[in-house]
Amino acid sequence: MSVKTYTVQGMTCGHCVASVTEEVGEVPGVTGVDVDLATGRLDVTGEGVTDEAVRQAVEEAGYTVTP
Structure with missing residues (x-):
C-alpha cells in the first residue's frame, strides 16, 4: 500500500x-x-493507482488537481 x-x-x-x-x-x-x-x-491510499487516474476522477467530480 502507498x-x-x-x-x-x-x-x-x-x-x-x-x-x-x-x-x-x-x-x-x-x-x-x-x-x-x-x-x-x-490523500489517496491504494496499490497501483496512477496520478492520471486520480486527476481524471477529481475532474469528473468538477474540481482541479494542482501540481
Missing part, C-alpha cells in the same frame, strides 16, 4: 468533499480516500 497526496482546488463545502471522495474512491486500486476541505489536501 499513500499519495494531492492538492485539489475549487472545493468549498461538505458536498464538494463527498463528490471528490466518491469519484476517487471508484478508481481501481484505491482502498482509502481522505479529503481535508480547509487545506484542499487529498
Whole structure:
C-alpha cells in the first residue's frame, strides 16, 4: 500500500468533499480516500493507482488537481 497526496482546488463545502471522495474512491486500486476541505489536501491510499487516474476522477467530480 502507498499513500499519495494531492492538492485539489475549487472545493468549498461538505458536498464538494463527498463528490471528490466518491469519484476517487471508484478508481481501481484505491482502498482509502481522505479529503481535508480547509487545506484542499487529498490523500489517496491504494496499490497501483496512477496520478492520471486520480486527476481524471477529481475532474469528473468538477474540481482541479494542482501540481
